[in-house]
Amino acid sequence: MKPQSCVNINKEWDIVGARQVGRDMAKKLGFGTVDQARIATAISELARNIYLYADSGQICFEVIENMQQQGICMTAIDTGPGIEDISQVMQDGYTTSGGLGAGLPGVKRLMDEFDLKSEEGKGTKIKAVKWLR
């Protein structure tokens, strides 16, 4: 397994850096253009959440594999305020995405697997996986 690489998110331009790392990894793995674009969009959403709502955080990328396939796993960790009502932020049409289809439900749609853990006052950890088909 390849070592994971992480990108710290402190300012808006770090989002671009994270996208770049994620896309390069996806491209190397053999993801097509559509999936590359989807992975990059998911990275944007995760990184924007850190940039907008947490003081600092990072996104880590690693190549994962199971018996049948390879995939990319992204983990976004922040030490922000945490999410009070997780079901609410996972709902379509919830205000922060402004009905633009993005936000965390968007990340869930773009990726194959999605997991979220959050503790109020401590931070949030989001894991998202896309498998290579």
Place this chain on the structure above:
Amino acid sequence: MANLINLDAATYKDLMQHYIKTQDEKSLYQIEQVSKNFIKNNILPEEIVNLHIQALSELYPNLLEDFQHSMDFLLEAMISYGLAHQEYQKLREEQYALKSEISVAASMQDTLLGTTKPEIEGLDIGVLSVPANQMNGDYHHFVKGKDGTLGIAIADVIGKGIPAALCMSMIKYSMDSYPEESMSPRNILKNLNRVVEKNVDPSMFITMFYAQYIPSESKLHYSSAGHEPGFYYNAENNTFEEIKSRGLVLGVSPNTEYNQYELKINKDDMVILLTDGVTECRDGDRFIESEEVLDVIKKYADLPAQEMVNQVYKHFERLQNFQLRDDFTLMILRKRV
């Protein structure tokens, strides 16, 4: 799904190739059909752009590299549209589910609040109640007493929709629990007022007109809790007059007493009871005058009471472009002999 995209990819490529050669309308019509198929199968915009990129590279293997990059750029720009599309799709499904849930509630309400128009010798009764939305905040009820009298209730919750409808169920069950022999209109309102005052949110008010028709005396006893005044048609003079009554709306103050009035009804006279959904019909931005309601009633006065009520409703439904703004309830009682 993947197969479907492959099938469409082949079609897309063929159509595009044909179109590039001929620029004919037929190919354009066909791609329109394919596009509808995409939508039906939830194919997202970025996938269509990708189809285009694939088709291009197969047809033109030596396509300018700059152009290829530009297509990738377009694909990237479509991702968020795809996401938004999926979100709308989901919200639309949710809305549909919600609507069917409300319609179940509405039909349950119909069952709960249902009342049958009684047969009373010498009295012709017409009644119609139509909700503005799915659930009705108006209510009417007939109670035929063992002594041959007829109790008539007509009520309106200020407000409409689901809260109003829920409120009405409570009224109906309170009324059902009263022993019929002891109940004069004034007592019924007095009791209901207590129930409403205790159980209903202070911001919600209910108006009600309760009447009791006594066939042996040809008299109508009635009381009103702030309800829209009805009309009395005097056949002998061919005149309408407002049925005057005073009384506080239900639920304002716990110990309200209600006045009771009496009206003598002769042959061919009519009693018209309604809710403000009738008198506050609007013609464009203008509220109609109550004379207009009476004019319309007069116009159909030769018909049986139920027909009259139906025709009056049709008239105002049309006047308001088939969109009721408030629940509409109209009741006409005519003494036949």
